[in-house]
Amino acid sequence: MGKTTTIGKLATRYRREGKTVLLAACDTFRAAAVAQLETWAERADAEVVVPKTGQKSAAGVCYDAMAKGVKDGVDVIIVDTSGRLHTNINLMGELKKIVGVVGKFRDGAPPDExxxxxxxxxxxxxxxxxxxxxxxxxxxxxxxxxxxxxxxxxxxxxxxxxxxxxxxxxxxxxxxxxxxxxxxxxxxxxxxxx
The missing domain is CATH 3.40.50.300 (P-loop containing nucleotide triphosphate hydrolases)
Incomplete structure (x- = not known):
């Protein structure tokens, strides 16, 4: 669908506005997703948090990224998730967990977007x-x-x-x-x- 490419372009836009950007590689299902996001992060001059060796939990990667972003005072954190059909209950549940993780770092508030x-x-x-x-x-x-x-x-x-x-x-x-x-x-x- 162009999800990861869109994130790279969006990160570039924010960097050009002078904002610091951190990308979270939470697509733990597609083999090339992390490498693709790392390439876009390099192009955009943004940082990226990738899964630790053996880490399969997208929510865990999101937690690590949010913790780093808050600690470092990053302006924008963009989370790349796995592509999913709306009928896939397990992947939709994973997405809810990611939104919940973001809320933990925002006093319960949902993501800005x-x-x-x-x-x-x-x-x-x-x-x-x-x-x-x-x-x-x-x-x-x-x-x-x-x-x-x-x-x-x-x-x-x-x-x-x-x-x-x-x-x-x-x-x-x-x-x-x-x-x-x-x-x-x-x-x-x-x-x-x-």
């Missing part, structure tokens, strides 16, 4: 995913990736209409500068072919 990253070609399934994620962990917005291809992401209208979730960012390519703020007017013009 919980972004659901969806591929522009996903279609109507995006609405079901967004609904479940919102119910389970309080999604604050969407990032729609791969809008540089032929997909038009018409599902965005349904997600905004039915769930009231804003689209915050769009991915329009692979380079570090290909993460843009969502512009609804340009999006609708593209959708209707103006």
């Amino acid at each position: 919980v972004l659901l990253v969806v591929d522009a070609s996903i279609g109507r399934n995006a609405v079901a995913q967004a609904r479940t994620w919102s119910d389970e962990v309080g999604v604050s917005g969407l990032v729609v990736t791969k809008l540089d291809g032929t997909a038009r992401a018409g599902f965005v209208v349904s997600v905004v209409d039915e769930l009231g979730l804003p689209v915050k960012l769009i991915g329009v390519g692979e380079s570090v500068d290909d993460l843009r703020d969502f512009d609804p007017v340009l999006f609708v013009e593209g959708l209707v072919g103006s």
Whole structure:
């Protein structure tokens, strides 16, 4: 879906604003995920907390990252989680644990943002995913990736209409500068072919 790439681009954006950034490699399922996040951290000049040898608990990695970020006074901590279908109960439970860990370091407050990253070609399934994620962990917005291809992401209208979730960012390519703020007017013009 472009989740880890989006995180790298977002980290770069924050670094360019002069903020310190720490990435948490909490995708403990996909073999190349940690290496991919480390590459993006290097490009963004951000730090990264990776799983300890044999560590499989994503919540444990998140805890280590939050502890380091708080201790070091980091401005922004971005948690990369495993990609998951909204129907996978175990992985959704893991996500709840991660949100809970963040809350422990914020006096019970939820993360500032919980972004659901969806591929522009996903279609109507995006609405079901967004609904479940919102119910389970309080999604604050969407990032729609791969809008540089032929997909038009018409599902965005349904997600905004039915769930009231804003689209915050769009991915329009692979380079570090290909993460843009969502512009609804340009999006609708593209959708209707103006």
